[in-house]
Amino acid sequence: MIASVRLDEAAARFAEYDFGRPAQLGRESTRHLEAAFESFARLWSSQLTAKIRVRAHLALESVDLIAYEEYAQSLPGTTAMVTGVFEGRDESCVVQFSLESALLWVVQMMGGRTTSPPESRTFTPIELALVRNIMEGTFEHLHASLGSLLPSEPKYTAVQYNPQYMQVISAGAAVIVARYTMRLGDVESTATVMLPASTVVDRLAATGTDPSAEHTPQQTIDQVRSTPLELTLRLAPLTIGAGEVLDLAPGDLLRLPHAETAPFELVSGDVPIARATPGSRGSRLTCKITNITEETH
Incomplete structure (x- = not known):
């Protein structure tokens, strides 16, 4: 179906x-x-x-x-x-x-x-x-x-x-x-x-x-490089039951499985790009790239 x-x-x-x-x-x-x-x-x-x-x-x-x-x-x-x-x-x-x-x-x-x-x-x-x-x-x-x-x-x-x-x-x-x-x-x-x-x-x-x-390969590369991507800094995911989600209320605490010293994951959509640690510069939050994720096929 x-x-x-x-x-x-x-x-x-x-x-x-x-x-x-x-x-x-x-x-x-x-x-x-x-x-x-x-x-x-x-x-x-x-x-x-x-x-x-x-x-x-x-x-x-x-x-x-x-x-x-x-x-x-x-x-x-x-x-x-x-x-x-x-x-x-x-x-x-x-x-x-x-x-x-x-x-x-x-x-x-x-x-x-x-x-x-x-x-x-x-x-x-x-x-x-x-x-x-x-x-x-x-x-x-x-x-x-x-x-x-x-x-x-x-x-x-x-x-x-x-x-x-x-x-x-x-x-x-x-x-x-x-x-x-x-x-x-x-x-x-x-x-x-x-x-x-x-x-x-x-x-x-x-x-x-x-x-x-007049199309050239360089034009394709330039177009790809200028395409905007939305990046997200992500913690390790937490899995809980649907019943627990329904019972959540303001003030509840969730214990995340992400270690305090572990870097976060930088992703585009669901595709991992790199790992990074959070920081700040002035009044804005930043992230520092620690390593690039290598693709494996």
Whole structure:
């Protein structure tokens, strides 16, 4: 029973490790990416507000490192996926949003007004031209926000509608996905930005934001040396019955098994550190180390 309880507690405390995708982003790398993607959210919001004349707001929800296949499966069956290509590279990036949101952009840009998103459908040639005009500026903002993390400014290439049929990168390749909540007036939807990890991770390490890039054994030693420990000066323990403890009263005397001339034990938690004799310096109590306890295994 004790063993099962401990297993349940461990399962609740520690997240499951997925051996299918062992790659992970470092804490500093994640923070750097989150700051960059939040900057992009502000720029994209301003661009949409100016273009479609409806107040737009984007809130970053998460930044994850996953396989492209997992990303594609998380998207709706029909959606707008705008691809951008980097100069001199085969991998593409993707900015994805709902077709309803994009059609709402078009209605507003053409001078129309609507209180609800239009019915989802693919773009007409005129609608596609308007969406392309917006997305070319969006890719500029993406490059401005991520800066040196991207090899170059992505250039608009195409719009795809079915994520299951669009293969811009191999299914098992790692990608970085930023997920947003997009609000246009009173209409709320979701949007994502996908970047091939191969174009970003190495550049993250090169910027020195990832601790593993500069970590040295001396840093570990320095960290251990600066860790605070609580020390206790302890007498030899006394064992008495529970009944005697219940009968204790002010004024009772307990005979301790600790010899008057024997040094006390200096411990951290329950681990003996040294032996020491008590003393004083001015108004403060002190202890003088007499010998260090040697570990035996």
